[in-house]
Amino acid sequence: MAEKIKALTKKQLETLKNKLLEEKQSLVFNDKNGAAELDLALTNGGDDVEQSISDYNNSHQLRFRNREVFYAKKIDKALKKFDTDEYGLCSDCGCWIKFERLMARPTAEMCIVCKEESERDESNSFIGRQSKSLGKVVDLTGMMA
Incomplete structure (x- = not known):
């Protein structure tokens, strides 16, 4: 039987919000560094x-920037949940997510039980797999011939 998780305290919520703000601030490619400022090396004549x-090198720099942009959006989404008192609630079952999980992954949207179940379902499904980083359905049916 699953244990009953208590709601997060005000101090825990404050700690988590500060953690999210610090992580957003520490991003290398934050809002101050737009795509034009990436300083992509253009080699002419080499x-x-x-x-x-x-x-x-350019492709890796763009890849890292795209990952950070994606993570920044997840942080913003988590921060908005503080305004509606939804931060820390599992999007799947509606139960509270443990404080320890949120400290490890402050953008988590599911409790560990629901996340593990979701990953199990994803790994067991050949058709309709989803990209973990982009959330898009990957069509593998064309590969079966």
Whole structure:
């Protein structure tokens, strides 16, 4: 039987909100650094190896920026939940998420039981898998021929 989780205290909520704000502030590619300021290296006149290295570095810089933009959106979504007193509630079962889980992952939207069940269902389903980072359905039916 699942244990009953108590609502978060005001002190816990304040701690978690500060943690979210600190994480958002610590992002390398925050709002101050737009796409134009990425300082992507453009190699003109270099040989193929230099161009390949430049392309490789640029793609990684863009990938990291995209990941941070995605994470910043998750942080903003979590911060908005403080205004509606929904922060810390599991989006699946409606129960409270443990403080320890939220300290480890302050953008968590599901309690550990629901998250584990969701991941189990996802890993057991070949058709209709979802991208964990983008939340988009991945169509694998075209691969079956």
